[in-house]
Amino acid sequence: MTHTEKKELRSRSKNELKRNNILMSASKLFCELGFSATSMDKVAKLAGVSKQTVYSHFGNKDDLFVASIVCKCEKFELLVGSQQVEQDPKTTLEGFANRFISMLLSDEGIAIHRVCASEAKNNAKVSELFFNAGPKRVIASLSECFERFNQQNLLNISDCHCAAIQFVSMIRGEAVMRREYNTQIQLTADEINSYIKQSIELFLRGYGYSEPSQC
Amino acid sequence: MTHTEKKELRSRSKNELKRNNILMSASKLFCELGFSATSMDKVAKLAGVSKQTVYSHFGNKDDLFVASIVCKCEKFELLVGSQQVEQDPKTTLEGFANRFISMLLSDEGIAIHRVCASEAKNNAKVSELFFNAGPKRVIASLSECFERFNQQNLLNISDCHCAAIQFVSMIRGEAVMRREYNTQIQLTADEINSYIKQSIELFLRGYGYSEPSQC
DNA sequence: GTCTATATACAGATAGAC
DNA sequence: GTCTATCTGTATATAGAC
Numbered sequence: 057m058t059h060t061e062k063k064e065l066r067s068r069s070k071n072e073l074k075r076n077n078i079l080m081s082a083s084k085l086f087c088e089l090g091f092s093a094t095s096m097d098k099v100a101k102l103a104g105v106s107k108q109t110v111y112s113h114f115g116n117k118d119d120l121f122v123a124s125i126v127c128k129c130e131k132f133e134l135l136v137g138s139q140q141v142e143q144d145p146k147t148t149l150e151g152f153a154n155r156f157i158s159m160l161l162s163d164e165g166i167a168i169h170r171v172c173a174s175e176a177k178n179n180a181k182v183s184e185l186f187f188n189a190g191p192k193r194v195i196a197s198l199s200e201c202f203e204r205f206n207q208q209n210l211l212n213i214s215d216c217h218c219a220a221i222q223f224v225s226m227i228r229g230e231a232v233m234r235r236e237y238n239t240q241i242q243l244t245a246d247e248i249n250s251y252i253k254q255s256i257e258l259f260l261r262g263y264g265y266s267e268p269s270q271c
Numbered sequence: 272m273t274h275t276e277k278k279e280l281r282s283r284s285k286n287e288l289k290r291n292n293i294l295m296s297a298s299k300l301f302c303e304l305g306f307s308a309t310s311m312d313k314v315a316k317l318a319g320v321s322k323q324t325v326y327s328h329f330g331n332k333d334d335l336f337v338a339s340i341v342c343k344c345e346k347f348e349l350l351v352g353s354q355q356v357e358q359d360p361k362t363t364l365e366g367f368a369n370r371f372i373s374m375l376l377s378d379e380g381i382a383i384h385r386v387c388a389s390e391a392k393n394n395a396k397v398s399e400l401f402f403n404a405g406p407k408r409v410i411a412s413l414s415e416c417f418e419r420f421n422q423q424n425l426l427n428i429s430d431c432h433c434a435a436i437q438f439v440s441m442i443r444g445e446a447v448m449r450r451e452y453n454t455q456i457q458l459t460a461d462e463i464n465s466y467i468k469q470s471i472e473l474f475l476r477g478y479g480y481s482e483p484s485q486c
Numbered sequence: 487g488t489c490t491a492t493a494t495a496c497a498g499a500t501a502g503a504c
Numbered sequence: 505g506t507c508t509a510t511c512t513g514t515a516t517a518t519a520g521a522c
Contacts, residue, residue, distance in 0.1 A: 071505075090389060092307035095497060106507050108500080113505095117498070174305060174389030176453035183452040191448060218469050221445045228443075230436045233406060237398040238391035254433050262477035286487080310515060321489050326517070 075113050077103040082124040087167035091121060091175050118179065125182045128168050129189035132159075145210050146260060148201065153227050153252045156194070160232050170236065195220045212264035219263065226255045290328050292318040297339035302382035306336060306390050333394065340397045343383050344404035347374075360420050361475060367413065368442050368467045375447050376463075385451070410435045427479035434478065441470045 081102035085094040096117060100107040114120040143151075159165045168186065176183035195217070202216040213219045229251055231243045243251075296317035300309040311332060315322040329335040358366075374380045383401065391398035410432070417431040428434045444466055446458045458466075 074506090090307075090392075092305070093393075096499080097497080107498090108508085109506055111499070170388055170391070173451050174385055176385075176451065180453050180455075184454055187448070187452040187454050191452075195445075215469060218466055219473075221466065222441050222470055222473060225440045225444050226437050227440075229440050230410075233402070236388050236391065237402040237406075238395050239399050239402050240395075251433055251436065254430060255437055258434075258437060258474070258477040262473040289488095311517080312515080322516090323490085323518080324488060327487070332516070 071113075074103070074105055074109060078105065078110055078113055078120075079124055079127050082120050083128050086121060086124055087128065087164065087171055090171055091179070096120075121175070121179060122182055122185070125168065125172065126185060126189075128164070129186055131164070132168070132190050133193070145205050146256065148205075149223070149256050149259065150252075152198065152201075153223075153256060156224065156227055157231065157248065157252065160228060161235055166232075166235050191224075195224060198223065211260075219259075223255075223259055226259070227252060229255070289318070289320055289324060293320065293325055293328055293335075294339055294342050297335050298343050301336060301339055302343065302379065302386055305386055306394070311335075336390075336394060337397055337400070340383070340387065341400060341404075343379070344401055346379070347383070347405050360425050361471065363416065363420075364438070364471050364474065365467075367416075368438075368471060371409070371439065371442055372446065372463060372467065375443060376450055381447075381450050406439075410439060413438065426475075434474075438470075438474055441474070442467060444470070 078099060082094070082099045085098055085102060089098075096107050096110055099120070100110045103110070110120065114123060160169075168190075172183040172186040199216045199220040202211060202213050202219050205211040206213055206216065229248075231248045231251070234242050293314060297309070297314045300313055300317060304313075311322050311325055314335070315325045318325070325335065329338060375384075383405075387398040387401040413435040414431045417426060417428050417434050420426040421428055421431065444463075446463045446466070449457050
């Protein structure tokens with residue numbers, strides 16, 4: 057390895073580190089403050105680099121925004137997780153609903169939804185990316201899950217995609233609305249759990265599920 | 272009526288007119304552009320007054336924002352309308368669902384939701400006002416409607432507030448999500464109608480509604 | 487009360503030294 | 505590639521004439 061190669065490697069490594077710092081700082085600020093209130097100055101300061109370095113890595117504010125939200129979306133996929141298809145419908149839905157509502161109500165979940173929705177007009181690229189990486193994927197996997205329950209005669213759903221939307225929409229419920237609008241009164245964990253329980257019951261009653269304990 | 276009285280009246284009337292112009296212009300711009308992208312200059316220009324006049328009427332940008340959203344909220348109440356309680360549950364729900372989804376998907380509905388949600392952190396006052404004037408009111412009236420159907424033994428709902436949330440959440444569905452995130456593909460009217468129909472069926476099956484045509 | 491003109495601050499983006 | 509210093513535009517808010 058020549059001297060120049062060593063130098064290039066060190067240089068590249070340093071670049072990647074700074075690039076990553078900038079990306080993390082931008083993600084954090086965009087989610088916390090929104091697009092407009094996040095300035096390139098703030099990003100540079102938080103990342104510990106000069107503003108010009110931010111520009112040399114990402115060109116302009118829009119591109120930095122897209123890159124940082126894509127970065128967040130990757131994190132999101134981990135949160136969704138895969139469906140447990142081995143269990144009965146009720147247990148599966150309970151597990152899914154709990155993971156799903158936790159994600160929606162998490163600081164990150166609220167933040168990314170808020171910033172994508174509010175920038176949807178000006179930055180359609182971002183909200184489209186988010187929709188495909190997040191909600192769309194969740195709905196598709198839940199829909200497939202319903203297909204399997206249908207085949208096992210555990211559920212009787214005529215339109216699984218429709219049912220998946222119905223389920224995720226229901227689970228969302230008042231809790232997410234109150235978080236989104238940041239109302240003074242927020243729902244307690246008990247209230248949310250009770251609501252989810254009732255929603256699962258409604259869903260299973262409506263789609264012909266019978267308790268497995270029948271003789 | 273003296274000369275001065277006439278003058279005062281004319282002056283006041285002129286003030287009210289300008290004040291109203293400012294309010295209308297601000298509502299429009301805040302909803303279209305969001306909070307940050309709406310400048311006092313633009314409001315003044317659209318209202319046909321000077322910027323100083325805007326300030327003399329509303330003090331600062333935050334107060335103007337609150338006043339303009341309150342103004343929009345009043346309009347919203349009209350859009351929701353009152354429930355028709357004379358009819359059977361199915362007809363009632365169909366009517367409500369259609370009016371409700373129309374409102375959610377209207378340009379104004381999307382705009383006010385978007386701007387309130389995105390400003391919820393910085394302007395909690397506004398989103399709280401909107402939540403109380405909009406979603407909360409709709410849910411309460413639907414809940415009362417369910418109570419009456421319960422009393423008439425047309426439905427069998429254990430928790431009417433919960434059921435109202437379930438219903439409005441379901442109806443919201445994919446259509447509003449896609450509008451909110453401004454995805455390239457939007458649902459057609461037929462798709463939305465079909466989804467609503469299935470959701471009403473699920474709801475009525477789940478809450479023990481039997482068709483009135485039974486002998 | 488309403489206007490024009492301006493103070494002040496900060497945004498996004500660039501130039502040029504090292 | 506990275507920094508400091510700067511350009512240019514525009515924002516909120518105010519001062520002072522009428």
